[in-house]
Amino acid sequence: MSDQILSARDLHVTFGLPDGREAKAVAGVNLDVAPGEIVALAGESGCGKTTLARTLLGLEAPTAGTVTFGGRPLGTKVRELRAFRKKVQLVLQDPTGALNPRHTVYDAVAEGLRIHGIDDDEHTRVCEALAQAGLRPPERFLLSYPHELSGGQRQRVVIAGALALDPAIIIADEPVASLDASVRGEILALLLRLRRDFGLGALVVTHDLGLAWSIADRIAVMYLGRIVELGDVEQILTDPQHPYTKALVSVLPDSPVGDHIVLAGEPPDATSVPGGCRFHPRCPVLASGEADQAGVASDCRTVDLPVLAAHSSERQVACHYAHRVLGASLGPGAGEIEQVRADLT
Structure with a gap:
């Protein structure tokens, strides 16, 4: 570097x-x-x-x-x-x-x-x-x-x-x-x-x-003041793992994620940052019940995510569902997330 x-x-x-x-x-x-x-x-x-x-x-x-x-x-x-x-x-x-x-x-x-x-x-x-x-x-x-x-x-x-x-x-x-x-x-x-x-x-x-x-x-990829997905551009745009990135990618011609994903709720408001994952009020994965099935819906609503590292050899994703179900890296704060989960259970 x-x-x-x-x-x-x-x-x-x-x-x-x-x-x-x-x-x-x-x-x-x-x-x-x-x-x-x-x-x-x-x-x-x-x-x-x-x-x-x-x-x-x-x-x-x-x-x-x-x-x-x-x-x-x-x-x-x-x-x-x-x-x-x-x-x-x-x-x-x-x-x-x-x-x-x-x-x-x-x-x-x-x-x-x-x-x-x-x-x-x-x-x-x-x-x-x-x-x-x-x-x-x-x-x-x-x-x-x-x-x-x-x-x-x-x-x-x-x-x-x-x-x-x-x-x-x-x-x-x-x-x-x-x-x-x-x-x-x-x-x-x-x-x-x-x-x-x-x-x-x-x-x-x-x-x-x-x-x-x-x-x-x-x-x-930035949402409401935080970077939510970070890594190699080809990897992220051909296989996005954060639901927000997927929504952005869905409008591209020949999108790899299929149909256009329309986000519900209001656009980001920096004066009213929700608890837990800041994207959760608009998250299609949470709305569809997939997060419930994966056992992370409570985390999405209550457990904040770590700030992603600036540089990493692998893609990083600030998403409970991607971390738990897809095996995505949450970066150096992942251990803290697991501890908070343990405390809640």
Whole structure:
């Protein structure tokens, strides 16, 4: 594993609301991303994935837990954060909103260099970054304005702005959500090429498991502030074991889980986290009686699950049913689960 690995350990982010309630947006997460690795962070809206990404970037302060890069805790001083963001760059979902309409492409790409006080041969760095992002010849685009470019070209400019600082990892929040289908493939191919040619790693935040299938090495499936399934992307998407992952996979063409699974109940609410497994109010396995037959229905409703480890040689699943019936790994907290079960019986 690279010594420039970006890591979260037992990360929590809680927001206080005006009405006095608390929203537990991230409620115990372990995650690693290394240069040369693409990790997809997947889940439906409201699950906490964007808050987790912002916290990994230092844009949100964790309530508890740590973020480290290269083994060092993420600092809070401006100088420390600036040095960190040279190595870990953000690529936003909407390239139109990310680019100043009054700035030329040259100024947009050079902005990061100027913020970080990098003034050695700025023109060459900007041209190299544009070329790496697939805008060739770069001289053709230098004096263009965002409104003169296509959506795909604007996204490439945003990516070039990140590349100009020679990062080890980018965090891309829904990087192709606003693009046409034909352009989406081009941008995904670009991310793969950057990984191959420059060892660039990425955390790609997405609700689209098809995107994760296309480019990711590993996938972390997130629900209500927790990662509920983590491991190799092919293994998880061809044989999902968590009921929530199965529901997400069921909407894919030629889904391996069969018919589309419609989840009952309300979407995740970070102000009202249920006891036991946080997915249990919407769980099809519990609703169908399968959990009762397996003898885990009481656990599902009352016994919390451990935070999954960041890295493991095998897939991990935070699910009582998958753990008991399918033999899935619950990670380092599995022994605690068995003790709680014993105490309840």
